Amino acid sequence: MSARGPFQDKPHNKLGLRVEALSLSRGGRVLFDDLSFAAAPGAYVEVQGANGSGKTSLLRALAGFLRPQSGEIVFEGVDEPALAFHYIGHANGLKREATAREHLRYWAGLFSGAPSEDFIAQALDLHRVLTVPVRALSQGQARRLALARLIVAPRSIWLLDEPAAALDDAGKAVLNELIASHRASGGIVVAAVHEPLGPSPTQTLRVPR
């Protein structure tokens, strides 16, 4: 995983996400200019904006997929940049022919995580569909399976793009529970949403700026 910005091992090893003067343009259009924010452990940053406004691009820039025109993205207090964060995008990253269980095993290998499948399945209400291929899952179940990555391997920072998409109220409750416990253990969550998720954000970013 290429480091998209210098990660700094602060002497006190405190977790943090810091963005300084970030500017990003795509296809000649300026999405945001000189964006700065910082998130401390337990923070929940909500990125709000209409569809196509650049929320996804901001998250993808944080994840290192997009190179910003200028600015810095710093992950503080993490041992290795590759182990700093999870990214859950619009697309679920699922293969239709593979079962839920096979996905969990694959992610455990891919992300060096521990596949305590039953625990994960319980947490996401998927225990009844573990052996079902993804093509037979409902949209909500598929989304919850995608979110399972968050638990398969522990990462301090979560970058979520419309995590509640296709989730019903029960699913949203599960998601909020996940976010709450992650924040309680000192993690950071950055979520792009087009309507508020539930928990009140420690900060809100509006895009475009």
Added chain:
Amino acid sequence: MFAFLANPARFMAFSAWAAPVLFAGALVLFAAGIPWALFYSPADYQMGETVRIMYAHVPAAWWSMGAYAFMTGASFVGLVWRHVLADVAARAAAPVGAVFAAICLITGSLWGAPTWGTLWEWDGRMTSMLVLFITYLGYIALWSAIEDEEKAARLAAILCLVGAVNLPIVKFSVDWWSTLHQPASIMRSGGSAISGEMLGPLLTMGGAYLLLFGALTLMNMRAAIFRRRVEAAELRKAQA
């Protein structure tokens, strides 16, 4: 000098006079070289008058390979330093190199026809040149197929570098293959014995092709930069 030209505005100013100058120079060299080749150089003792096609064929071969080398360098610079002009340069040189390769193939076919008795013969050099031509086509096609200009430039650059590694391997393979299947290459391509009198017109034509390559590449670059400026202006208008 490259650092100086790396600024697009300075490049446009430079190429505004450089392109016509190179083109004029090419015309001069062609005007000198073609009559020299056709009328004032000796016929080959083996091939007779048909050897004169060599003066069109060999420089085309040289500079179709030279153009690819240029593209490889520009692609490398574009990948490592992400400089727009490097991408534009690589893209601009491609059609010129491809046309030179085509000229080489066609003149080679015409040249070999009297000796081979057929319009095409799978000889080592021609086969390698054909692979180069197809490599050019793939590069141009890839660039055209991808909508995002920057992404197209980077992906094409990777393809160009991969091709650069591949071409010597292909040359080696094809040489091996042609010794396996043909005891000797019939077409000397002006290889073993170029008399001094042949060297003059050959180098003149070589220079003419080189200047033509330079002129055409610069012109293509200018056209590309103009097009990008127009697109940027239209984009700004749409967002206003």
Added chain:
Amino acid sequence: MSAFAATFWRELQLMWSGGGALAPIGYFLGATMLVPLAMGPDRALLEAAGPPLVWIAAALSILATLERLFQADLEDGSLDQMLLSPAPLELITLAKGAALWVAIGLPLTLAGAPAAIALQAPVDRLPFIVISLALGTAAFVGVGLVGAALTASVKRGGVLLTLIVLPLFAPPIIFGAAVASGEDVTAALSILAGCALGAAALGPIAAAAALRLQSE
């Protein structure tokens, strides 16, 4: 389980559940069948020209499987996840290539024996033909990774993929077909092995570079 192993097994499972090598083998045998239909069943003619054509059929069969190799991952978001793995992307693309070779290249290699027989290859040449196909399909997969990665974002990029990959297929075909024809077999086999190793080593690296660009 390492990221390499996890990717390898998953790809293998996905390919097998998607019909496995059935379609490519069918394609391969069908293409082989077209040869005598086109050339006539004259034994002497087939014996001279037939075995190398097995090689062309193998190349085309591998080409046919390459188009969706990375395109599906790009579309469904799996590519993002591969990029986020602590394991280097080069290792992951190598795993995908290895799985493709095991799932399709290896069966093609085995099917090469009956195909070569059908095209009148002498029996004593068969072991060499099979070994050459094993190496050749590996080389095809290695360079095919690059073509697939470069065209992953192009809709219906199959033709473009073929165009890009053809110059890269030329060296393995030259040496593999030479083995099939029985000409200078030792030299050809060793160079072919070199092609396979080179493609397996460099292909994943170039493919990974292209894939990083695709996710931008």
